[in-house]
Amino acid sequence: MTKDMRRRGLLTFLWNQDADDFAPLVAYSNSTSPEETTALKVTEDAYQSSRFYTIRCTRKRLLLFSIVFLSLLVLSSLLTAAIFNHILLNTCTTPSCIAASGALRRSAESSAATLHRINPEIADDRPAPCDDFYEYVCAGWMENTVKRTKGPAEWNAIHETAFRAFDRIEHVLTQIMQSPPLLKELTNSQRDAVNTYQKCMADNVEDAAAVFAYVDKEVGGWITTATNDMRLEDVLVGSYRMNAISVFAIAAVVNPKDNTHAALTIEEAVPILGTVAHYAAPVEYDVDLLLAGKAGNPLLNILKTTGYEVAGMLGMEITKEFEIGLAHAILFDTKLARISPLLHGDSDMQMETTLGDLRQMAGSSFDFYHFLRGFMAVPSSLSTKIIVAPGRAWLYRLLDLLKTYDNPEGQTIIKDYIKFKQFIMLYIHSGKLTVHKSPEGLEILDLLYNGNTDRNVFCLKRVGMSNQLGLVSLLERFFGVRLQENIKYAKEIVEATRKEYIDTLRTSAVVDNRDRPAMIEKAENIRIRLGIPEASRDVMALNRESELMINESMPWTIFFPNVMGNIHFNKMSRVHEPLNPDEWPADTNPFNVNVHYNFESNSILFPILMMLDQFVDSTLPSFYSYGGVGVFVGHEMSHGFDFKGRLHGPTGLDQNLTVGETSRNYEEKQKCFQAQYKNLGEMRTEDAVLSENIADNIAIGVAHKAWRKNNDLGKTLLPGLGLDPEKAFFVAYAQNWCALSKATSGTHSVEKLRVLGPLQNSAAFSEAFSCPVGSFMNPAKKCSLW
Ligand SMILES: [Zn+2]
Secondary structure: OOHHHHHHHHHHHHHHHHHHHOHHHHHHHHHOOHHHHHHHHHHHHHHHOOHHHHHHHHHHHHHHHHHHHHHHHHHHHHHHHHHHHHHHHOEOOOHHHHHHHHHHHHHHOOHHHHHHHHOOOOOOOOOOOOOOHHHHHHHHHHHHOOOOEOOOOOOEHHHHHHHHHHHHHHHHHHHHHOOHHHHHHOOHHHHHHHHHHHHHHHOOOOOOHHHHHHHHHHHOOOHHHOOOOOOHHHHHHHHHHOOOOOOEEEEEEEEOOEEEEEEEEEEEOOOOOOOHHHHOOOOOOOHHHHHOOOOOOOOHHHHHHHHHHHHHHOOOOOOHHHHHHHHHHHHHHHHHHOOOHHHHOOOOOOEEEEHHHHHHHHHHHOOHHHHHHOOOOOOOOOOOEEEEOOOHHHHHHHHHHHHHOOOHHHHHHHHHHHHHHHHHHHHHHHOOOOOOOOOOHHHHHHHHHOOEOOHHHHHHHHHHHHOHHHHHHHHHHHHHHHHHHHHHHHHHHHHHHHHHHHHHHHHOOOOOOOOHHHHHHHHHHOEEEEEOOHHHHOHHHHHHHHHOOOOOOOOHHHHHHHHHHHHHHHHHHOOOOEOOOOOOOOOOOOOOOOOEEEOOOOEEEEEHHHHOOOOOOOOOOHHHHHHHHHHHHHHHHHHOOOOOHHHEOOOOOEOOOOOOOHHHHHHHHHHHHHHHHHHHOOOOOOHHHHHHHHHHHHHHHHHHHHHHOOOOOOOOEOOOOOOOHHHHHHHHHHHOOOEOOOOOEOOEOOHHHHHHHHHHOOHHHHHHHOOOOOOOOOOOOOOOOO
16 A cells, blocks of 8 residues: 555545444434334433433533544644645655656666565665665666577667567567558558568578579679679679678768768778777788688688688588688788778878779779769769768778789689678578577677577568668557657657756856857757658658669568668769758668767757657656656767767858867866776777767756756655655666676767766765765766866
8 A cells, every 4th residue: 555545544534433423323313214213203302301411411512522622633633744744755656656666667676675575584685876876776677687689799778678669569560461451551661661571571591502692693603603804893883782881881971061962971891790899809911821710810710611601502612712712802801990990090080082083092903983883873073072981091091902902813802802791791681591509600790790589670670771761650650649649758858958958058167158159059950850750751752762672572681682772872873962851861770779969960860769668758757758868868969069079060060169168178077087987997088988978977967957847746756666756867867778788889888887977976866865975876076067
């Protein structure tokens, strides 16, 4: 029973007591028959006229008076206590509060604490909030979460949320697939999305050889069977057509100098092992050493095994010539990965050049003009501008590398490398063509890229890439009202947080007055988009997506890469047209579980999955969603003002945002965070890592302030948890960062630090949990930015 129910019960009992005093009289008159009433009436009349009656009546009046007086006294003191109680310690028992308790408990409660409630003999060994808030919130989650990925992929509350959302989407798709009338009602692009999903789910080819042989023919053979008359540039364009990006990536992305248009942009291609970090170990570039497994980087053995597996599927004979060809292809992958700016500590940012200049710089080693003509419906001129995103130093290293292969043998090696990567990507896109007991080559790569076992999740992610708009419009239709309400609520939160952020910029002493107007303007300009790309309601855009779904009779393994290739080519061919402002930038996907800030367009995107579960819920008290979406938006807005964001002006265009002392003040302030996070175990000191942590710190501050103005619970407690809303806000925040993995992901610190760092600096947190100054969660020295 809740306190509230207990109190109501007590009041009812009191009133009953009062009523009971008069019960005999009332009861009598109601329960007696007419004859009895008459008899009683006669006796009563005689009794009332006696003297004895008068005395008794006086006594009875006195007694009644005392009873009423005492009752009123008791009642009034009880009412006072109740009112007091209501103000100070009331527990909220609305369905919304009960649901909020459940949602917090799902992640926050440790199993030890649960057992303690069932059997108080068992110790509640959950750490105290002021000692380690991450453990306090996440210990239970870590014990209870069910990991749904295998292999090295990480697992955290965000992944868990994504999988929950995937389950719900799968449910919708299955319902549609089983109901012909429902299917009939869909629009073309919605039906395309269902078809792609169905195709992916149905395809379960055990033997990849047929598919590989098909591609083998398309790419003109591999290694010893390669026909050498194809130009390197054409082989590369061909692999792009099947969505395998090697040597370098080229795409049409928002032009930083004019964000109404796209620009052709060259970027690094992802190396075969997925990340450049895997190539950090120095390598002996010797074919024999590599074949003997002694090249220096043991991970290269995965690629060697992969090569043999592909050859096996193609029915190739393993000859010495093949082995040498394979080793050269692997060493090229290594050399390419090792020119990455990440391994050279380059400080230069992207450069702009022209197609003509690029062509001239590369000389005979690679014809960029010929290469680009393979993509473009509208032929490019030599003056076409090209942005080299990883910068000048990287470009020079790439051109130098290509020049060392500028001879027939070298060109063959690069071509073999491109095809090798294409086979691997086909395998990865297929999901599960073959299954071995202990993963080797290809299966290790599959784990590295896909990281999960659930075919439905694999397929949903793929449909999210190939049929982005169709799937979104389908979900909008089927999740209807609930999704709309969450999005509407998220919009309110986002605007309340933005307002708080702007107020902070308006008053901050860190901001130089000369910079203040531009910074406020930038914050006001940020376009914040929630869940649904506007283009998914645009018939033209939906039709265009449908047109890219060709050749439905193709097996999945070829169908999907083809569709993705089409999407890429389509974007490239429209590079000279104005951008559709309602299309989401190419580097974002509504099905990622990762909020994204785009520097060039000064926009923040919340993918649809984040509107379905965990981070915003319009039916729960406000602390819950401010601790989710509110914090996320505060974080992303902060990127607009970090070391990189300051290079983009108030609309996102390439220009310095600050001219005054703001940057210097900012850098001075960030030293405090640098020291704090080093103490917490973050050894990386790059600006990119620091800016993520600073963004977390700003975010919790502005989201909390915005929430306080929109706190819809007052001071009431949450049922069953004893948390007031102030405490609950921080629990809701922290539970979004619970994680099993202890590894860093990209430039972010480990999840634990994303809880500890910002909360150690938050005075509001220490106040909420009454953490003594000097306790771990409330150090005397606090860092702040704005
Ligand atoms: Zn970030």
